[in-house]
Amino acid sequence: MLxxxxxxxxxxxxxxxxVVSVTWALIxxxxxxxxxxxxxxxxxxxxxxxxxxxxxxxxYQQYFLMISNVVRGDFGDSLKYQGESVxxxxxxxxxxSATIGALAYLVALxxxxxxxxxxxxRQNSGxxxxxxxxxxxGLSVPNFVLGPILVLVFxxxxxxxxxxxxxGMSNLILPVLTLAAIYMAYIARLxxxxxxxxxxxxxIRTARAKGLSETSVLLRHGIRGGLIPVVSYTGPALAGLLAxxxxxxxxxxxxxxxxxxxxxxxxxxxxxxLGIVAFLSILIMVFNLIVDISYGILDPRIRYD
Amino acid sequence: MxxxxxxxxxxxxWRDAWKRLLKNRLSxxxxxxxxxxxxxVTIGPFIILKTTGFTADxxxxxxxxxxxxxxxxxxxxxxxxxxxxxxxxxxxxxQGGRISLLVGIISTIVSLIVGVSxxxxxxxxxxRIDNIMMRIVDVFYAIxxxxxxxxxxxxxxxxxxxxxxxxLSERIGGAGNQGMSQIFLLFFALGLVSWLxxxxxxxxxxxxxxxxxxxxxxRASGVSTFGIIFRHLVPNVLGPVIVYATLTVPSVMLTxxxxxxxxxxxxxxxxxxxxxxxxxxxxISIFPWQLIFPSVTMALTLFSLNFLGDGLxxxxxxxxxxx
Numbered sequence: 187m188l189x190x191x192x193x194x195x196x197x198x199x200x201x202x203x204x205v206v207s208v209t210w211a212l213i214x215x216x217x218x219x220x221x222x223x224x225x226x227x228x229x230x231x232x233x234x235x236x237x238x239x240x241x242x243x244x245x246y247q248q249y250f251l252m253i254s255n256v257v258r259g260d261f262g263d264s265l266k267y268q269g270e271s272v273x274x275x276x277x278x279x280x281x282x283s284a285t286i287g288a289l290a291y292l293v294a295l296x297x298x299x300x301x302x303x304x305x306x307x308r309q310n311s312g313x314x315x316x317x318x319x320x321x322x323x324g325l326s327v328p329n330f331v332l333g334p335i336l337v338l339v340f341x342x343x344x345x346x347x348x349x350x351x352x353x354g355m356s357n358l359i360l361p362v363l364t365l366a367a368i369y370m371a372y373i374a375r376l377x378x379x380x381x382x383x384x385x386x387x388x389x390i391r392t393a394r395a396k397g398l399s400e401t402s403v404l405l406r407h408g409i410r411g412g413l414i415p416v417v418s419y420t421g422p423a424l425a426g427l428l429a430x431x432x433x434x435x436x437x438x439x440x441x442x443x444x445x446x447x448x449x450x451x452x453x454x455x456x457x458x459x460l461g462i463v464a465f466l467s468i469l470i471m472v473f474n475l476i477v478d479i480s481y482g483i484l485d486p487r488i489r490y491d
Numbered sequence: 492m493x494x495x496x497x498x499x500x501x502x503x504x505w506r507d508a509w510k511r512l513l514k515n516r517l518s519x520x521x522x523x524x525x526x527x528x529x530x531x532v533t534i535g536p537f538i539i540l541k542t543t544g545f546t547a548d549x550x551x552x553x554x555x556x557x558x559x560x561x562x563x564x565x566x567x568x569x570x571x572x573x574x575x576x577x578x579x580x581x582x583x584x585x586q587g588g589r590i591s592l593l594v595g596i597i598s599t600i601v602s603l604i605v606g607v608s609x610x611x612x613x614x615x616x617x618x619r620i621d622n623i624m625m626r627i628v629d630v631f632y633a634i635x636x637x638x639x640x641x642x643x644x645x646x647x648x649x650x651x652x653x654x655x656x657x658x659l660s661e662r663i664g665g666a667g668n669q670g671m672s673q674i675f676l677l678f679f680a681l682g683l684v685s686w687l688x689x690x691x692x693x694x695x696x697x698x699x700x701x702x703x704x705x706x707x708x709x710r711a712s713g714v715s716t717f718g719i720i721f722r723h724l725v726p727n728v729l730g731p732v733i734v735y736a737t738l739t740v741p742s743v744m745l746t747x748x749x750x751x752x753x754x755x756x757x758x759x760x761x762x763x764x765x766x767x768x769x770x771x772x773x774x775i776s777i778f779p780w781q782l783i784f785p786s787v788t789m790a791l792t793l794f795s796l797n798f799l800g801d802g803l804x805x806x807x808x809x810x811x812x813x814x
Contacts, residue, residue, distance in 0.1 A: 201630065209642050216646035322801075326793035328745055330752045331768055331786040334775045428637065433749060437772070447638075448753060451645045463638050 191479065198471045205467040206256055206460055210249065213456055239265075252460070261461035266453050272461035275446065282352060283431050283442035289362045291427060294369035299416070301370075302377025303409070309382065317374060324371030329430055333364040333437035350439040361438045365430045369423050376419055381412035410484050417480055424473045428466060508730075511806040518802025521795035528792050532588040539582050565780055572780040574770065584785050587762040591789065594677055594763070595744040599736050601682030606689025607732060611720050613690070614697030625694065628687055636684040640746075643680050644673075644755040673758050677750070681743050692735050696728040730807040737800035741793045748789065764789035 227235070236242045239262075240251055255262060261272035301321070305314040337360060341349035348357050384390065385408055393403045432444035443462065450458035512518055565572045571580035613624040700706065701724065709723050748765025750756035757763040762770075764785050771782030 204630070205639070208639060212639070212642050213646055322794065322797055323790075325797055326741070326790045328748050328752075328765070328768070328786070328789065330749070330765075330772065331782070331790070334772050334782060338775060338779070426637075433752060436753070448641065448645075448755075451642050454646070459642065463642070466638060 194475045198468060201471060202464055202467050203253065203256065206464050209460060209463045210252060213454065213459065214245065256460065256464055262457045264455055264458045266455040266458065272457050275458060276443065276461060276465055279441060279443045279446050282440050283435065283444055286358065286361050286365060286434060286442065287427050287431055289358060290365035293362055294366040294373055298370045298373025299377050301374040303381055305378045306381035306385065318378065321371035321374045324367045329364050329368060330433045330437060332367055333434060336360050336364060352440055361434045361440065365427065365434045372419060373416055376415045377412060380415040381408060384408055384411035413484055414481065417477055417484060420477050424470055508806040512802050515802040515805060517798045521798035521802065524791060524795040525799060528588065529592065532585055532592060535585040536582060571784040574781055575774065580781065580784055583762050583767060584788055587764050587767050587785065588788065590674060590757055590761055590763040591744055591747060591765065594681065594747045595740040597678050598681040598685050598743045599739045602685040602689050602739055603736055606686035607693050607725060609686065610690035610693030611697050611725055614694035615701055615720050615724060628690055631687055640680045640684065641755060644676060644750060647676055674761060677747060677756055681746060685739055685743055689735060692731055693728055696731055697724050700724055700727055734800060734804040734807055737796060737803055741796040744793060
């Protein structure tokens, strides 16, 4: 188990470097650069700037310089935000995205799991049909449509909640709901299907046969097996959550990391883009590792070697 | 004899699945809606052009400098109202639907071709080849592809499109057609990442099928490896493949809408449901119809695709039939 975790942690480093290299190559292969968007500079000044950022060296030297900086965790200064280091920018904007993302994740898990479990216990009841139809609706409405509609109803219609921007708890409700909706729907459907399958399996019959109460059959034995498809979805869900945050930050005017990332790519702000890509890919891969470890906790049949 | 043949046909897997699908009322509604949507999107713009003379980018002449507002609510003449520039929204929604559905379908076809052959080859050969091929898929899986798609679309967007994409779009859309090359870039980027799960699904199925007697029989009768994989194995994994493809279309369409919403996907003069909704959001409190019609059309389409995919899974996958 420990060896498995260690090996997976070690693989994360070359994988993150691979992602960073692909991103770097894409930015470099494409015509144009950060400076081609600005006014044309006098040649002497341009040469000075290029020397400062090491752009006058051949590409392989620049690549190795970039990689060695990335390995040391130093991404240099942003081109757009003069004098600010990439690490500072990430540190400043991450809390917004992380708060919304974590809350949305929790809400999606709690609502999705409970709806899915209740729907599976009361299969073919009104609640089952109702919650699954709602879940299907949740899967079909893009979050950039759901967000503005929620704003229109709850902020501009009945004035219950603020329409946008960062602030107190009340500012969080609409963005978190918008972001959580699609995952809530997915988790509810996965939980229902997983529970239905598990509750028909032999080991549940054994648990019932040995005289356990229905509650403890469900909570001690059923949920553990039924949750496996949900757990395997949490990895991709996290990656999707990142993309979703970009939309939510845009709709609700929240100064999070997602918006900064899109802006940095559009500005061709290479150090900032590379820094955020490296940070997010490591984050996603660590989460995927946690997901893989939790399989073993849920299902004792799974062995790591 | 002839009767016996007919009876055999009557119990074939596909006929059986089709019957089961027809029993699922929600899936049938989904199927009907989807067929209607495809017909509307294909011939709708022609009908609008014939009856009212509006096209997706036609600005009516009665909208002049005297009017301070060009966006009008739904009326008899414009069933979905008009957009900011006074263009007929219905024509634009239908035109956008063409692009949105095309992106979904083409990316799914790419994922079908690449994913099915990749997975089938890996599964059939097994051993070291399988190991290497699946490790490559694992590596791609671990990559947060949405970051790379965003980078790809924004650095190669507009005038920076790679040569082969420009050449391809010029052949189809005419020279200097930047919007078209952006759409092709979108096909490419979305197709690139959507085949991974398909490859895994197909590999798993082929692994369990390749030791069956019919494969042995085919090999004994001298069928080539290529023939065994594509004539004998692939048709047998079609069930899960179709189910998965139906579920890929809505997810690709959502990604396209997301990218277009961020301004990275489909760009003017073309429109897609995602970009129309993005335009509509700017004026949501004043001209709500600009958001409502494109997004409701899109949600309905995704809704029916999801229901159809669900119904197909119940119909084709005997494992889930009991629920």
